[in-house]
Amino acid sequence: MTLVLVALGGAAGSVLRYLTDRRVQAWRDSPFPFGTLTVNIAGSFVLGFLSGWALYGGLPSPVRSLVAVGFCGGLTTFSTFGYETVRLFLEKTRLYAVLNVVATVLAGLLSGGLGLLLAAALWS
Template sequence: MTQQYWTIISIFIGGAIGTLLRYFINLQTVTLLFPIGTLFENLLGSLLLGTLTGWVAVKVIPSFLKVGLGVGFCGGFTTMSTLAADSAFLAGQASLFQSGMYLITSLIGGVLFALLGMLLGHRLATKQKVGERA
């Protein structure tokens, strides 16, 4: 198989796993404070994608694995469309304040978690690289 097919397959598998995990988390959090499940998924997904990005900045991994985890898994696990729908729902059913706080927490938190993940991934990859030389 060519590299392109491996890339497509890895995105498909990663996306399926990420989407199923997101669905499972939504089922577990549906009775909790709305929309805590989506917030958790998006923040964790930002952290994971940031960690992957920091890792591959130091380590070389196969391209199909990088896109399978990044585009596939993290793309399937996180959800911009649900963030938008939840924000609109909160604005209409709860309050503009709650909707605004949800948006701010999601956006700023997502960026901060991604940065934290990048630092973590870089540190882990660098630490392992130093350990390999010893």
């Protein structure tokens, strides 16, 4: 059953990542990968929240499999972040490449921390 939950969550997360990326990129019309940045920040928040739930509220194992492993795993993408950063560097938009790394790391950590704090406030 765990494998099914991971697969269902992953499918939902992947589809949402694709749709969000296309929507955000069309809205921004920029070589900077705002779509990937958006899904990675959102996924970091959700995973931070779920981590807090696990620490303070006892996150049920099926929810962890469906949402933390499956959905967040499908929603967030390190490989696309890496590819887009290298692409920006090779296309001589090196400032965007550096900004992508800095923004993704800092915003991801901040977002995950905020999710963790929210869960702590709810369950502690």
